[in-house]
Amino acid sequence: MLPSVVAAYAAEGFRVRLGSPRLRTSGVHRWGHDRYIPNFERLPLGDWGFTIRDFYVLDLLHRELKPKNALVIGNAYGMSAVCLAELMKPICVDVIDAEVLGEESRAASDLTRRVARRLDLDLHLHGGFSPQDLNAACRFEKYDLVFVDGLHTNEQIILDYKGIERRLADRTAVFFLHIGNLNMDVGWDEIKRLAEPIGLRP
């Protein structure tokens, strides 16, 4: 999404794709491993990533909110966390990822850390589960921005929301990825119900 981010991934040997009208998925791939995703094939970790439209929402949030810190749940190859951190510099970003895909997940986390170092980002990535390991992942009491992109189930996003609710600053935004795409409508409805009494507007 940002030239500096794309260049940093390229310097680490990875190619960022931005998607297209025919292939909406944006992704991160090792150079020379460019691939098209046929229907029904399992998406690898680097696919189905952060898109320009997602970036656009963050851009709008940044223009109005100017957040000083952010919490990201779910990382994969780190595009969203890195883009967020680069766009909103000098923001401090805490990230938690369960690394459930074993070696590939750990390699993706390491890649994220290397890219963050290249870009001189204040990004802290912690291996762990949300919500139980959030305490260890969080360097701050309150967050101006939360980005939820972990396990994409109705139950999990409700747990994620409950885990972050007490950590939300007075002026804050919470961004949930893939609600529509992955049919998490039930979870989203419950989150809206929980959020309204504390002044969050869905």
Add this chain to the structure above:
Amino acid sequence: MLPAVIRAYEQEGFRVRIGSPRLYTSTVHPLGAARHPTARTGLALGDLGFTITDFHLFSLIGAELRPEAGLIIGNAYGVSAITIAEALRPISIDAIDAEVDGPESAAAADLTRRVARRLDLDLRLIRGFSPRDLPGACRFEKYQLAFVDGLHMSHQIIADYEAIAPRMNDRAAIVFHDVGLCRMDEGWKVIRERAARLGFAAHECTFTDYGLTVLLRNMPRLDEMLAITCGGLRDRNETYEIGHAFFNPETYVERPVAVLPEGARIAFYGAGKDLELFRDFIEENPDTVVAILDDDEKKWGGALYGIPIVDPVELPALCATAVVIASRSAERAMRTRIHRLAPHVPVLPAPEGRIAELELHAQPQPPMRRESQQHNQVRRESTAPLAGRTA
């Protein structure tokens, strides 16, 4: 795209829609008159607008280029011009729009001006045709940014490019809208070849909804990013379409590309007053124009602009590579006669008022729906021989 822009349109009584994965079209229409374009209702002037992915491209350009002056060809309801001006403040924007859609165009231009005033933008919009009226639209000698979004035809974007290229700064970006969607591949191909000679790097922004293309000069960061992230417009059989709810662009076919190949032999049909429109072209290309056909036998044996006037039955013997119809009133009859006499010779239709462009390009017609398989065949045959270098 930007809250301030959406609010300003809202205050003027218009709603900006920013599209969705199912219906990409971003639109502007009066509040309370929201509509989804369908195959039945067709697109209105406010439809098919500036999208989030377009906005993203301009944001990236703005971040690296910090342009002080921008030139925009084509305005409609002004969302692109307004958004660019707002996002890239304190840029000065000059915009030109032909307002060919009558009162709606004029109203849309007025709306643009009112919104610009609300937002205190330095945006000047004039009515006129590109490239003919471009000098009157330009307040600056040089521009860092240009956005070509006028008539979506290959010949037109070439003409637009030729007019704006000399006005571009050493460090500059030129963006072409809808190249993928409107199949302006031939025009883009010509432009990127010519622009390379001026030091521009060409990119096809496959991440955009409608297949934007961009020329960059001395913008290494964005140049590198687009080289890494974007493929070609057709590399993966991309189908730039206006959402699933609207027509398939397969049903549209572009008229012949009006660039003349080397060795072209052009005959004009009609020695009447409409031929005057082509006078500059004829006088500048005496070796290319081989004859003027006319049905009036009294004119046979004469000449106009140094070109002999002959009986149309001589067309097969002329070895013409194309016939340009120089009559707006008798186009259909002339076209029929040409097909009867020399069915293999492509026909360029009569001009529709944009005379100045004929100095360089014969005038094709706007895109139209395919009428039949037979028609498609004729169209494909007629297009092929004309693609190539501009005379």
